[in-house]
Amino acid sequence: MEPYGIALLGCGTVGSGVAKLLLEEPERLAAQAGQPLVLRKVVVKDPGKAREVALPSNLIATDCRSVLSDPSIQLVVEVVGGTAWARTAVLDSLAAGKDVVTANKALLAQHGQEIFDAGRKHGRSIAFEASVAGGIPIIGALTQGLAANRILAIQGILNGTCNYILTEMTDQGRSYREALADAQAKGYAEADPTMDVDGTDTAHKLAILSQIAFRIAIPLNDIPRRGIAEIDKIDIGYARELGYTIKLLAEAWVDPKSTDGPIAMHVSPVMLRQTYPLALVRDAFNAIFVTGDAVGSTLYYGRGAGQMPTASAVVADIIDMAVGRAQQTFRSLKLWSSETKKTTLRSRATIPSRFYLRMHVQDRPGVLAEITRILADHQISISSIIQHEAMEGPEGSAVVPLIIMTHTALTGSFTDAVARINRSPSVLAGSVYFPVAD
Amino acid sequence: MEPYGIALLGCGTVGSGVAKLLLEEPERLAAQAGQPLVLRKVVVKDPGKAREVALPSNLIATDCRSVLSDPSIQLVVEVVGGTAWARTAVLDSLAAGKDVVTANKALLAQHGQEIFDAGRKHGRSIAFEASVAGGIPIIGALTQGLAANRILAIQGILNGTCNYILTEMTDQGRSYREALADAQAKGYAEADPTMDVDGTDTAHKLAILSQIAFRIAIPLNDIPRRGIAEIDKIDIGYARELGYTIKLLAEAWVDPKSTDGPIAMHVSPVMLRQTYPLALVRDAFNAIFVTGDAVGSTLYYGRGAGQMPTASAVVADIIDMAVGRAQQTFRSLKLWSSETKKTTLRSRATIPSRFYLRMHVQDRPGVLAEITRILADHQISISSIIQHEAMEGPEGSAVVPLIIMTHTALTGSFTDAVARINRSPSVLAGSVYFPVAD
Secondary structure, three states: OOOOEEEEEOOOOOHHHHHHHHOOHHHHHHHOOOOEEEEEEEEEEEEOOOOOOOHHHEEEEEEEEEHHOOOOOOOEEEEEOOHHHOOOHHHHHOOOOOEEEOOOOHHHHHHHHHHHHHHHHHHOOOOOHOOOOOHHHHHHHHHHHOOOOEEEEEEEOOOOOHHHHHHHHHHHHOOOOHHHHHHHHOOOOOOOHHHHOOHHHHHHHHHHHHHHHHEOOOOHHHOOOOOOOOOHHHHHHHHHHHHHHEEEEEEEEEEEEEEOOOOEEEEEEEEEEEEOOOHHOOOOEEEEEEEEEEEEEEEEEEOOOOHHHHHHHHHHHHHHHHHHHHHHHHHHOOOOOOOOOOOOOHHHHOOEEEEEEEEEEEEOOOEEEEEEHHHHHHHHHHHEEOOOOOOOOOOOOOOOEEEEOOOOOOOOOOOOHHHHHHOOOOOOOEEEEEEEHH | OOEEEEEEEEEOHHHHHHHHHHOHHHHHHHHHHHOEEEEEEEOOOOOOOOOOOOHHHEEOOOOOOHHHHHOOOOOEOOOOOOOOHHHHHHHHHOOOOOOEHHHOOOHHHHHHHHHHHHHHHOOOOOOOOHHOOOOOHHHHHHHHHHHOOEEEEEEEEOHHHHHHHHHHHHHHOOOOHHHHHHHHHHHOOOOOOOOHHOOHHHHHHHHHHHHHHHEEEOEEEEEEOOOOOOOOHHHHHHHHHHOOOEEEEEEOOEEEEEEEEEEEEEEEEEEEOOOOHHHHHHOEEEEEEEEEEEEEEEEEEEEEHHHHHHHHHHHHHHHHHHHHHHHHHHHHHHHOOOEEEOOOOOOOOEHHEEEEEEEEEEEEOOOHHHHHHHHHHHHOOEEEEEOOOOOOOOOOOOOOEEEEEEEEEEEEHHHHHHHHHHHHOOOOOOOOOEEEEE
């Protein structure tokens, strides 16, 4: 049978894993794909660099031209990352008549429509299973397995770096700085971890999942996001005392009674009850709840990053392309097209939530009365409260942490109440709050 | 665009759910399928029976002839169940040039090769996402999402009825009989629950998953299986005391160092550490761990039965058929074909495992020495031991339960040791053991 020719753009961690599978498992993959999968070119910046995979030297190229002009290459696999060189390479590949598999979430989240329009214009297809949650086949679940459903909610741990750091902080009592340094030493975090820890990477992935689940395109900057750098180990301690764990979640949901209405969406640290399934996801693992109107809640769990898990997803896409399924999915779903709804997100102020609030207050009579009065004025009722004794100093002079867990309240009312609490002379700067989910 | 014509065989619980989705959500499903999905016929035994969905009377038929001869029907959806009428109807449909979607695990587990051969002979395809784990897209994960992997292990809770009963026994301290009666009252168990509680239904599903994951066909009667009817609430109590939970698991795995070697497989109650993810799966939910050589461990969780979750999987298959993906998967994978390996299972005796063992022993000197001597003679070391005081009677006359948890031992050595222990005059009949997994 005619072999299926593949070019790989990039041969870093993920690219080496893809090359390894293609070069070392040809018979098994051919059986899955119904034809031999042949790696014909690997485009790298520095051909002399040591790699984790032994590449035959005749495969190595340093620019895309030899790929674009080679009629024996049907598929280009982009695992370079970034949005500059990769964007041009993907657009050029589509224009040259190649289908494209990409693992690049930033590229899709920021240039999805341009790239998918180019695919449609040139009659080519794009697949992207590896762009979200590494080896977990979540894109396939959303595009095929749950296709009969109106998706009501997505809730996921989508960044392994953040989850590793939070697990270390929770289990070892480490500070954010210490846990980040440990994650960097172990290769879970990059030298510049900004995109991971500030929630940008998670927002990229949420934008991609929302495109499939809700058919909406949200400009990345419109997704409210908080990262994990602000999380103090003090709050992790109080969370534990209250029976909760803090996780960085991506969440998007519609009102089940009005599924065409605006969508609520954010990336944020959230306090989860310790028995909630996502609270149990440790280290660099990812997990995603997807709720559909017919299927109810389903959960997908696995390694969200790393060489071979991500290569597993890339090669699944390569097989789908060789078989022809990916092209049919591309044509039938019309993702990132003019049919994509331009939607506005539901205003944060109108979203009901429970909240955890930590304040530093003067340890003197009347303070608790003042704070609870403000909350009551905003229709916020208190579910539990912790105030430990001040450690030292004469009575009345000390500052003590005061922790309040609320019942469900409107986010707008809650943030108004916090603003008013923060103006009180009895409250020091630096109140901290997180949404709570049970 | 040309509509895609569908006939439904059976309109019970699942069939009503499928009809509901097709009749009530035509626009949304057409957008997913790229063409209208039109329900043209519903074949039922009793047209007068009250149903959960309002079927236009012109759709109702009482035998398959009008379906087989209708050129506007491309797809037959079999949700009748059983292996007699359903087998004939599926074979006739394939012969008449219709593709087939089925939710029928017994049919595939017992007649998979006959049905798939018929599909190949007539150039037609078969899809079966709903046959395992209801709404969880586990068939799609194995056939597509994890296609790059050599599958090393499958471990799942695949029967919601059993899991509901075990959850009730664990949480409420109920006996098996009480929990079964409750499951029947709530509609989770059928009037005759045999196929569920004796492990047969779970074995059907394990046979299907093993066909995809390992490309092996195992005669159903060759899969060692134990059900849940023998589980005493006493053992659930001791399990809890030791930090474990009892679940009915389907397990299949290969030696990672010799993946072409024989496969270990069974359906059995297994004691799981309470923190192990599958130990946390409650009520009628299902969950499956799939471990691949590239991706590592992945987990899939959701509702394994029920009207709309199962209908979600059936309609996902209908969409895959309309789009054309299911046909490509059918052709490329060649399941239940002559390429399927006839394999022998790994001998149970050679499988290493930890074990829980409960005996009833005479409360007198020397008994413990005798039992521990027998275990030592079989190279079985003890991990923990529980013997509570006898409740009443003079010293030496009472019978007490003795619970031993072993370290890893060969199953053959362990069962030999138990046989020898049971021959001791100090040990009463009825020793009970379960494998233990951490």
